[in-house]
Amino acid sequence: MKELVGKWKLQHEKTDNFEDYLKAVGISFAFRKMGKAVVPVEEFKQDDDENWSLCISVSIAHTTLKFKFGEEFHETTMDGRKCKTTFTISDDGHLIQYQKSVHANIPDTRITRKKVDETTVTQIYEAVGTNVKSVRKFIRQEA
Incomplete structure (x- = not known):
């Protein structure tokens, strides 16, 4: 996870099916x-040995998620969905953000962040229980 610490900006033309x-x-x-038009910047920080934060900023809003791996917390997404979110690391080292919807008719979301190289991370958004996925490419920003 430490390799994701820093700022990452969406490469807007490298978004598929969002x-x-x-x-x-x-x-x-x-x-x-609106969600398709904005260009988010995500900043991962390690606050201490156990606590992490993810700051997500777009031109009109921002949010900060504070988390410990494996511990569920309440999240209201930037698009207004309410969910119970858990961050974990997969067996192959990818960061997983699982958003369990609090509404029965709204599918859960699984966001998988995969580091491609030193400057690129792909994010795979999956509407769980459907065949719908989106892939977005983020580029590391200088501090």
Whole structure:
């Protein structure tokens, strides 16, 4: 996980199927258009031995998630969904963010962050229980 510490910016032209993913998780038309247009910057920080934070910023809003691996917490996503979120590390070393929806008719989301190389991370968004996935590419930003 330490290799993800730092700032990562979406390479907007390297996004695949994101609007379909947003639709699958119940996001309204207006929020889907806005979500597709913004360019998020994510910053991972290790606060101490156990505590981590993920700051997500777009031009109109920002949020900070504070977490410990394996511990569930309540999250309201930037698009307004309420969920119970858990961060874990997969057996192959990828960062998994699992968002369990609190609404029965909205699918859970699994976000897998995979470091491709020193400057690139891919994020795979999956609407759990559907065939809908989106892949987004993020590039490391200088401090």
